[in-house]
Amino acid sequence: MGRQPCCDKVGLKKGPWTAEEDQKLISFLLVSNGHCCWRAVPKLAGLLRCGKSCRLRWTNYLRPDLKRGLLSEAEENTVVELHAQLGNRWSKIASHLPGRTDNEIKNHWNTHIKKKLKKMGIDPLTHKPLPAPPPPRPQHEEHQSTVGESPEAQLPATEQKQPEMAERQDEEYSLLRGSSPPDFCTDEVPMMHPDEIIVPSCEPPAQPPTCTAAPTPTPSYSTSSSSSASCDDDALLPILEWPDVDVDTMCLMAGLGVDYMIPAAPSSLLSDGCLPPPPPPEAVYEDHMFNSAYVEYQSSGAFDQEAWNKLELFY
DNA sequence: AACGGGACCAACCGCCGGGTC
């Protein structure tokens, strides 16, 4: 039937986003009531971008609950663990890592973890030990094993690896995965249903002991990467579905003519996991200075108390 | 100092599935 392009590409800007564009997008998303589709966002925000580009920019970079910087060791372990179970389903993996995007995880996988695993003699695709360093082999054998190219056909037989090497691989792998090496082959085991997966990193230990563990509804901007509260796929909200607001606040906002309120500082930004005093919910964000402060705050990488203080002035 | 190659990552592309009409 010939699908229409997501947007009219003519005259639209591509490539890296400028600070001004970021500002426009953030301003719009903050002051808009969120009841518009991404396709309309660039028009309404005064951007020469396609909606898709806006969405991507927001989800991968501007979202306030994003963590910055390299993945921690624990996060890496989780990624490896989940990848072994889910394969390249980056959004699913990201949904178990609060503050991380699928793109970020995908990139990190391709640039860091893949290499790490290979170095350890683990096949990043199958999570099985790679075949021992290729001893010169008769040509016909090699040929036979690659013909057909099914994943199964490519898998090395576990028995083939050298005993000592296997032991070393297993040790390192278990270090990385935080568990014992797979005594199963991922291709032999049916893909797990997401519901069946238990990820330690999603369990209470993630919550700092000093903070209240009350299940406060964390602001959810994300598509797939901020369902940390429950690790439940169903908990995912569409990107423009703004944080839940209680009835009183709704009334208050309605009374003030406020379309949208900013969530408290996302916990994922905080190095110690503890929130600074939450802002009053009735904050209004149509102030240009606020937007500048907000941009500064959200772009400051790890939680930046100074940026937060600046932002707090507006609350 | 200049250059080349590799690493890294933001952004793009194209396909897919769900929802709606």
Place this chain on the structure above:
DNA sequence: CGACCCGGCGGTTGGTCCCGT
């Protein structure tokens, strides 16, 4: 039920940075 729209996803690209020579 099919056409279409929209958002989401995963793979890929391309620009920038860094490091070694």
